[in-house]
Structures are given as C-alpha cells and as structure tokens.
Amino acid sequence: MDAAVYVRFVLSLVLVLGLVLAALWAARRYGVGGLVVARTSGRRRLALVEVMPLDAKHRLVLVRRDDREHLLLLGGNGPVVVERDIVQASFASEIPK
Numbered sequence: 001m002d003a004a005v006y007v008r009f010v011l012s013l014v015l016v017l018g019l020v021l022a023a024l025w026a027a028r029r030y031g032v033g034g035l036v037v038a039r040t041s042g043r044r045r046l047a048l049v050e051v052m053p054l055d056a057k058h059r060l061v062l063v064r065r066d067d068r069e070h071l072l073l074l075g076g077n078g079p080v081v082v083e084r085d086i087v088q089a090s091f092a093s094e095i096p097k
Helices: 003-030
Strands: 046-053 059-065 068-074 078-085
Touching: none
Parallel strands: none
Antiparallel strands: 046 059, 059 068, 068 078
C-alpha cells in the first residue's frame, strides 16, 4: 500500500474521533435527550455537603435540600437513608463558651 492510503486512514480516524468528542461534549452541555430543567430562580435547591468514604464500597453522603439535610449510605445493595430532615446546625451554637 502506498502512503496516500495511510494518510487517508489517519485523517478519517481523526475525523471520527473528533465527531465522537463533539457529540459527548454536546450531550454533557445540553443534557441527554433534551431533559434540561430550567430553574426559575437563581437559588439552587440541592447541594452535596460532604462525602466520607467508609471502605472500598461504602460512603456516607450528606445532601442538603431546601435547608434540610439528609444522611445517605451509598454502596453495597443500594442507597440507604440513615437520617432524614436534619436541621442545619449553626456552628456558633456548638462552640463551648
């Protein structure tokens, strides 16, 4: 085979990889399947507060939703709610005087 065949193969490979990367970027940017939910207010309702790994498979996750916190155990057979509706503690009230 001559060099033109190899050059055409490499250019085709670069083009295909570029199209795949562009599709992945568009899927992440605009959401898969058009399931992008527009927020009406600028305030976020859901936040990941803290993650603590317990072992190779399990971790505790503290999630905040609408000024309430929920403690979840992830891994193993699926997510388990450890504690729900935890009111946010103010750190100033926990400091001994």
